[in-house]
Amino acid sequence: MKIYFRKCNKCGNLIWSFNDTSITCCNEKMRIVNANEVDASFEKHIPQYEIKDNKITIKVNHVMEDNHFIMWIMMVSDNEINYKEFKPGDVPEVTFDYKGKCKLYSYCNLHSLWTNNIE
Ligand SMILES: [Fe+2]
Structure with missing residues (x-):
């Protein structure tokens, strides 16, 4: 399966997900890692x-x-x-x-x- 990692530039929160839909954290789009x-x-x-x-x-x-x-x-x-x-x-x-x-x-x-x- 394909897995996507994203990080919040503001709080450093790191997440992973199974799709490339945009995710927001701290009112900002998380960047793909x-x-x-x-x-x-x-x-x-x-x-x-x-x-x-x-x-x-x-x-x-x-x-x-x-x-x-x-x-x-x-x-x-x-x-x-x-x-x-x-x-x-x-x-x-x-x-x-x-x-x-x-x-x-x-x-x-x-x-x-x-x-x-x-x-
Ligand atoms: Fe290191």
Whole structure:
């Protein structure tokens, strides 16, 4: 499934939805957030993965400090979303059932949205 991420320029609220209909927050149209668009280290933000025995382990090679950390990892396939949130001090790694083609996302509180495709 296609998923759209949007952020409010005023309050920073981040949302996702399944259609590209305009959404308003703080009386302003939310902007679409595209993955891998921030000028920051790819290798520290792109979700990495390993597939074994129908399980996928997704990890991000990123610091987990109080003011700089990976907030969540998401796996989006044709008909399913798997999601895990993290807080500072956690290890940004999660294992889900693997069912084939999907998109992986990670979100850094400072460096926004990153993605990796599994064909
Ligand atoms: Fe970052």
